[in-house]
Amino acid sequence: MALSINRTSLSAGDIIYAMLSSDQTISSIVTAIYPVIELSEAVCPYISYRRAGHSVNPQKAGQPGADTLQIVISCYTEGYEEGVELAELVRHALDYQTYEDGELRMRGCYLTASSETHEGDAFIQDLTFTIKI
Numbered sequence: 001m002a003l004s005i006n007r008t009s010l011s012a013g014d015i016i017y018a019m020l021s022s023d024q025t026i027s028s029i030v031t032a033i034y035p036v037i038e039l040s041e042a043v044c045p046y047i048s049y050r051r052a053g054h055s056v057n058p059q060k061a062g063q064p065g066a067d068t069l070q071i072v073i074s075c076y077t078e079g080y081e082e083g084v085e086l087a088e089l090v091r092h093a094l095d096y097q098t099y100e101d102g103e104l105r106m107r108g109c110y111l112t113a114s115s116e117t118h119e120g121d122a123f124i125q126d127l128t129f130t131i132k133i
Helices: 009-022 025-030 080-094
Strands: 033-035 046-056 069-078 099-101 104-106 110-121 121-132
Touching: 009 025, 009 033, 009 046, 009 080, 009 099, 009 104, 009 121, 033 104, 069 080, 069 110, 080 110, 080 121
Parallel strands: 033 046
Antiparallel strands: 046 069, 069 121, 099 104, 110 121
């Protein structure tokens, strides 16, 4: 479905996908980059991303200001060290970066939280980035 309206911060996943998939080191390591969900049939190592929070910052005159998002990027790997290394690559690709894609502009991006866990056969590194659109 092609929309005839301008994209908003709700489309920030497009920026995240573009930035991660265009990083040659990351794309040479992972088997795929998925939006929103972790797939049980996915093959490690892979990345999943999702919007975890959203707030609007209107200006005094009632005009739209920058939207602030929290995007969680999860790195799934078979080994712990491999996961930490992939998380470092993701941070390097996104932390303190800007990006513009037509009418959609990421004004800033920085790492605000991280956690790690193990589930099934995968080690998971979760990175939460705060993004201004």
